[in-house]
Amino acid sequence: MTKPTTGTAAGTTLSAFLGGRLEIAQPASGHRVGTDAALLSACLSPSAGETVYDLGAGIGAAGLGLAVRCPQCRLVLVEIDPAIAALAVENAARNGLTERVTTLEADVTQRPSKEGLLLPGTADHVIMNPPFHLPGTIRPAPDAYRAGAHVHGQADEEAWILCALALLRAKGSLTLIHRADALPRLLASLDRRFGDIRVKPVQPRVGLPAARLLIRAIKGSRAPFLLLPPLILHDEDGGFTAEADALHRGEASIEWQA
Numbered sequence: 001m002t003k004p005t006t007g008t009a010a011g012t013t014l015s016a017f018l019g020g021r022l023e024i025a026q027p028a029s030g031h032r033v034g035t036d037a038a039l040l041s042a043c044l045s046p047s048a049g050e051t052v053y054d055l056g057a058g059i060g061a062a063g064l065g066l067a068v069r070c071p072q073c074r075l076v077l078v079e080i081d082p083a084i085a086a087l088a089v090e091n092a093a094r095n096g097l098t099e100r101v102t103t104l105e106a107d108v109t110q111r112p113s114k115e116g117l118l119l120p121g122t123a124d125h126v127i128m129n130p131p132f133h134l135p136g137t138i139r140p141a142p143d144a145y146r147a148g149a150h151v152h153g154q155a156d157e158e159a160w161i162l163c164a165l166a167l168l169r170a171k172g173s174l175t176l177i178h179r180a181d182a183l184p185r186l187l188a189s190l191d192r193r194f195g196d197i198r199v200k201p202v203q204p205r206v207g208l209p210a211a212r213l214l215i216r217a218i219k220g221s222r223a224p225f226l227l228l229p230p231l232i233l234h235d236e237d238g239g240f241t242a243e244a245d246a247l248h249r250g251e252a253s254i255e256w257q258a
Contacts, residue, residue: 012087018065019249024091026059027084033061035233035248036177036212039202040129041065042247043175043214043254048072050124053167055108055160056080060088060101062127067097069250077103078118109159112166125173126164130157132179157182158189165193168219175217177202180210187225195221198256201230216256226258 012025017033018041026033040062046052050073054063057077067075077092079085085105092101104117108128112118157178164174174194178186180201190197194217201210210230231254233244246252 017061018068019251021068021250022061022064022091022095024059024061024064025087025094026061027087031058033059036129037061038065038248038250039212039214039231039254040127040175040177041069041250042252043177043216043256044070044125044127044173045253046070046073046125050074051076051122052125052127053078053123053164055126055128055163056130057088057103058084058129060091060103062129064088064091064095064097064101065250066127067101068095069253071100073100075101076123077101078106078108079103080105080107108163111162118163118167120166121169123164123167123172124169125175126167128160128164128174128176130160130176130178132182157186161186161189161193165219170220172219173216174219176215178213178215180213183213186213186215190215190217194219196223196226198226198228200228200254200256203230203232205234205236206232214254228256228258 011028013028015024015026015033017024018038024033044052044066052066052073053076055078057063057079060077063075063077067073077088079088082105085103088103092098092103106117112120114120168174196218198216200214202212202214203210231243232241235241240248243252
């Protein structure tokens with residue numbers, strides 16, 4: 001649900017997210033929050049006191065959704081675009097989450113360091129929704145925010161994964177959502193850095209190829225790869241399945257067990 005801007009920056013709208021659990025301001029045009037953010041938000045259930053980094057957080061929807069679902073964890077939203085980072089700050093405040101949510105304006109393709117904003121070894125978990133496309137593979141969108149959200153700059157997913165690796169404590173988890181056709185290069189980037197890699201395909205309907213992948217990996221683990229049963233988004237009538245509907249409402253979490 002989207003409604004006209006009220007008490008927020010010009011050129012933005014307010015939208016209900018996770019079944020109304022969150023009210024978020026987002027740009028009126030360009031990249032919009034939807035299923036990808038809802039699924040990423042549902043991928044993790046951190047314990048009390050744990051710190052989660054949301055890399056490339058945008059306006060903060062996935063990270064803030066996680067903060068609402070798990071009220072005793074701490075979130076760090078990392079976004080490179082100053083205007084979008086400001087919306088993430090606004091959204092945290094709008095939903096009463098400022099005490100547990102920090103927003104950093106930083107480039108996640110740069111390795112964390114003791115001298116920078118991103119400090120090594122400070123994350124229990126990392127979530128991310130990196131751009132889906134490599135430069136030159138699609139025509140960039142005219143809207144700068146949409147283009148940046150969809151197409152990598154000079155660095156690809158491996159730079160994001162290396163950032164997550166440096167941020168994570170030993171045995172910390174990395175969770176991401178991506179296009180299904182990116183699986184080979186994602187596995188290559190995770191190899192020898194992460195283990196216990198679990199992949200959950202996301203299918204639009206029964207019988208259709210996966211459109212998305214949810215991937216969870218553990219830093220330093222030697223446990224084997226596991227391909228999990230798929231999540232089906234829509235039933236034969238085109239509506240959400242019961243599982244997908246619960247995930248979109250923030251009432252369920254992704255099952256990572258076999």
